[in-house]
Amino acid sequence: MALPNLFRLIYRNIRVNTDPGSLVILVGLPGMYLIFFGFGFGSLASADGQSHAYLAFLAPGIMSFQVLLAGTVGGSMLWADRRYGMLSQLLSGPFTRFQYLLGIILASVLFGLGGAAVMLVVALGLLGSIPTLPFSLAVMFGTIVLGSLFFGGLMLLLGALVKSNTTYNSIQILVLFVVNFASTVFYPLSNSLPFVLRAMFWVNPLTYVANAVRGGYTGSLTAMDGYELLILTVEAVVILALATRAYLRSDISFE
Amino acid sequence: MIFAQDLRHTYDGKHFALNGVNFSVRRGEIFGLLGRNGAGKSTLIKAMTTLIQTTSGTLRILGMDPARDGQRIRNRVGVVQQGESFDFSTVQGNLDIYGVLWGLPKAERVKRREQLLQRFGLDDVRKRRAFDLSGGQKRRVQVAREFMHDMDVLFLDEPTVGLDVIMRHTLLDSIRSEAQRGLTVVFTTHNLEEADYLCDRVAVIDEGKILLLDSVENLKRLYGGKKTVDLTVSGADVPGFFRELGNRLASRATVTVRGNEGVILSDETKGVLSEIAHLSQSFGVQLEWLNVRGNTLEDVFLQSVGHSEGLRGTA
Incomplete structure (x- = not known):
């Protein structure tokens, strides 16, 4: 029996984006962050006798970082399909416009979940501990789903509005850099930061994702995470x- | 299979890309749409493949209304777009993914993929990325990919652009063989030879209107009594020469000029040649090339489009 349309689109989106080059970005880059930053900055912390403290802090942060990468996959899919003619090709096939959009969003969520799961396994290999509570795991991966939906939506908005390759890549890199580093993925929010920087942390959705995933990972969820x-x-x-x-409202191709 | 009545479409509210188009296509027919760039061919294809909704008029595909039954129509048609459209994958991967998208079971998918790779001469490049192929190879992948699924109507928007002669005939023969099995084909082309070779009927479209619509044979017969004179000239006053030639032949011939080349359609070949000889001396132009021949579909096309531009008898 043939798969329903939506699942066929999700399959296509995953298959097209899991070539070796894409996988290096999706899994290799965060994995390297975890290993190099974790041990590199961890060695600074070890001066205080907390050798694994930073790695344990960073691991859930890197899991959260996956939602940002998953979002970029979604936006890039839409942009590339418009740019390279596949959107109009697919829409002249058996799919509706809404099915196409849903196919991208759900593929982004699966990329987010898959990437976070891989990072969790890597972290467990490095740290040897596991969040045992099913509730903690549910919160962590539920947060990953929410984060992937948010950043998938953000990047889809970009993919729908921007036509130029240069503009699209520039904005995407800027968003990746600012959102990633103005969040609690790599370091905790400190009162010693300038007010503007602290404000950026607080309005950044990736901070919420990182806080909730970290809370689930360390078993220290609070009401604040719920809010x-x-x-x-x-x-x-x-x-x-x-x-x-x-x-x-966007054109289905750049013709 | 396809029925269009008084079809109109405007993108900007001012200019009509389709301006009162009427035609119908029968089951198993190969129907050609001929026209210049911007004539309205691609807009018509987009309307028939439900990518746009026309501003007004009646359109039925397989008896269904594209505005209401878009998805049901798309389930039964195939489309080869004018522009490139590939997934970031190998040739084989592109065919395979397309088979999945159309819901083919794996065994059937692999079988069709292998047949198509062979039929379209793509076996050697199956592992190469589609985007890295030459223009002609890319075109072959696009057409082959469309045959991965079953359909009742196939729309091809200039499918042979970039193909060499052998592949063009392979493609045209494949289309003809599918049509013999009941597939209805609508295709646009600039290449009138292939329309002549393939189509049961053709429509010449210009400025959003169908100027001529008939079988290829009838169209040629319509202009059958006439001959075509092709000439190429050089000299100081080529524009003046063609202008005067157009004026003198206004009542007897259709003169179409492109640069220093002219195509004259007339049933008074002797008189045309006499005028050419006379005027070439008067204007001091040299005849580089002169040829008198019977009509082709290209002449029919040039004359019909020339009429719509008011080219008759002018240079």
Whole structure:
């Protein structure tokens, strides 16, 4: 029996984006962050007698970082399909515009979950401990889903609005850099930071993702994580609505 | 299979890309759309493949309305677009992914993929990325890919661009063989020889209107009594020469000029040649090439499009 349309699109999106080059970016890059930053900066911390403390802090952060990468995969898929003619080819086939969009969003979520799972396995290999509570794991991966939806939506919005290759890549790199480093992925939010920088941390959805995943990983979830996830949910809904609107109004090709 | 009545479409609210198009296509027919760039061919293909909804008029594909039954129509048609469209994968991967997208079971997918790789001469490049291929190879992949799934109607938007002679005939023969099995084909082309070779009927479209619509044989017969004079001239006043030639032949011939080349369609070949000889002396131009021949579909096309531009008798 043939798969339903949506699953066929998801299969296609995953297959097209799992070539060796893409996998290096999706899994290799965060894996290297985890290993090099974890041990590199961990050696600084070891001066205080906490050799694995930074690695344990970084591991859930790198899991969270996957949602950002998953989002870029989604945005790039839409942009490339418009640029290289596959969107109009697919839409002249048995698919609706909405199925196509949903196919990208769900593929992004699967990339987020898959990447986070790989990072979790790498972290366990390095640290040897595991969050045993099913509730903690559910919160961690539920947060990954929410984060992937938000950043998938954000990058889809970009993919729907931008036509130029240079502009698309420049904005994507800028977003990746700012969102990644102005979050609690790599370091905790400190009061010693300038106010503007602290404000950037607090409005950054990746901070909410990293805090909740870290809370689940370390078994230290608080009410604050719950509030942040609520905000993240609202933001994801809003950004997905905006992305859908922009996508439905966009040209299906750059002809 | 396809029915269009008073079809109109505008992208900007001012200019009509389709301006009152009427035609129908029968089951198993190969229907050619001929026209210049911007004539409205691709807009018509987009409307028939449900990618755009026309501003007004009636369009039925397989008895269904594209505005209401878009997905049901798309389930039964195939489309080879004018531009490139590939996934970032190998040739084999592109065919395979397309088979999955169309819901083919694995065994059937592999069987068709192998047949198509052979039929379209792609076996040697199956492991190469589609984007890295030459223009002609890419075109072959696009066409082969479309045959991965079953369909009732196949739309091809200039499918033979970039193909060498042998591959062009392989492709055209494949289309003809599928049509003999009941596939209806609508295709656009600039190449009138292949329309002549392949099509049961052709429509000449220009400025969003169908100027001529008939079987290739009938169209040629329509202009059958006439001969075509091709000439190439050189000299100081080539424009003046063609202008005067157009004026003198206004009532007897259609003169189409491109640079220093002219195509004259007339049933009074003797008189045309006499005028050419006379005017070439008067304007001091040299005849580089002169040929008198019977009509082709290209002449029919040039004359019909020339009429719509008011080229008759002008240079």
